[in-house]
Amino acid sequence: MTATIYDVARHAGVSAATVSRVVNGLKVREDLAERVKASVAQLGYRPSRTAQRMRTSASHLWALIVPDFENTFFTRLARGLEQVCRPRDTCVFIGSSDDDPEKERHYLDVALAERVGGVVIAPSSDATDLTKVAEAGIPVVIVDRALPGNAYDTILTNNLSGGALAAGHLETLGFRKAVCIAGPLNPTSDARLQGFVEAAKQKQGLDIVRIEHANNRVDGGYLAMRRILEERTAFDSLFVTNNLMAVGSIKALEDAAPGRKDDIGIIGFDLKEIPFLSGRHMASIDQDPHEIGRIAGERILEQRQDGSSPGCWIELPPTLATFDANPSLIVPRYSSAT
Structure with a gap:
């Protein structure tokens, strides 16, 4: 053979x-x-001669494939990637997989057909297959969600630290009974929840009374909070692993008991990106998607130009920010350890 x-x-x-x-x-x-x-x-x-031709093609088009382009996290990530592309007369096409492996495969096929100069992707699942892209010699960078095996450059937030920051903040403010709304089972959501749970156990002052899983979208957060409220779960604080689900869960709180959100400690990821979001005890675990996109672009260039071997792993530290009296402003507090 x-x-x-x-x-x-x-x-x-x-x-x-x-x-x-x-x-x-x-x-x-x-x-x-x-x-x-x-x-x-x-x-x-x-x-393969075909693969060789594809690799030597000096493409000025890169692919960015993300699970949900409506999420401002990925919009800002695209801006960071464009910062690297624009001075080099390179364009980025963006595909939203909606966490659908079939749609993701379609966009990867398009990237291959167009002989793109690089692929930046937030994988839809652990089963995302990038071997055809790699075999064609196209540089690949993983963002936001890691893939098993560490075969590709991976740039993401230290999500364990982010979850730990959230638990520490709630415990410091004196909250004692937390409910969690986490995204689907994937490395990012799992790490954020794990960091929160482990830190809560270490603090010993914060009990996790319930964990719900939802779809990383507004409707998922809304329905998860409705289930918590309808079953009369007693809680004084809320941790959400995704900004869109946080919006939905807060909406559900307001619909069921107007004003109650001001009595609850609420903390989630990237809440400062949501306009007009406010709460007396609200805080945000902030990432830097623009920097993630910029670094991803630099890694594509290094793979293309300098022969850099793929497989580097970069985790950026999250920061904790609290809302001040003006709901349109957020005040930085402190950052996690790297």
């Missing part, structure tokens, strides 16, 4: 993307290049 790029990668103990870089004559660390060349010779591997 004819050897494939994946056979060579396994034999050499490197990623398929590294094999692609070597066979296309791009710069790779010398020891890795020697291992790949030895494996190519031993296995008799012949690279």
Whole structure:
């Protein structure tokens, strides 16, 4: 049987993307290049001419694939990516997968067909398959949600620290019974919830009385809070792992008991991006999506120009901010440890 790029990668103990870089004559660390060349010779591997043509195409189009472009987090991330692209006469096309693996595959197929110069993607799930893109020699950077295996550059927020910041803030203010509304099971949502739960256990002053999972959208947060209220769960604070769900849960609180949100400690991610959101005890765990996008763009360039091997892992520290008396303003308080 004819050897494939994946056979060579396994034999050499490197990623398929590294094999692609070597066979296309791009710069790779010398020891890795020697291992790949030895494996190519031993296995008799012949690279795909189509993949070579795609890799050498100087595309001025990059792809950004995100789960929900209506979320301002990804809008700001796109701005950061554009900051890198614009001076280099490069454009970004954006696809919203809606966390649908089929839609995500469609956008990846488009990226391949258009011979894009790079792909920045927030994966829809752990099963997201980027091997065809890597085999074609297209640089890939993962943002916001990690994939298993650390085969690609990954830029995200330290979500464990973000969850811990949230628990510490509520406990410091004297809240004792928290409910959590977390997103679907994925590394980002899981890490935020895990950080919150572990910190609450360490503090020992904050009990988690209920955890609900929803869809990372406004309607999901609304329905999750309705279930909590209808079952008469006693709580004095709320932690939400996503900004859109926070909006929905606060709306549900206001519909059921107007004014009650001002008596509850409320904390979630990126709430400062939501206009006119206010609350007496409201706080936000803030990320820097613009910087995530900018770094992702720089990593695409490094992979294309300098032969940088993929697989770096960068986590940016979140910060805690509280609303002041003016609901249109947020006052920075302190940042987490890196």
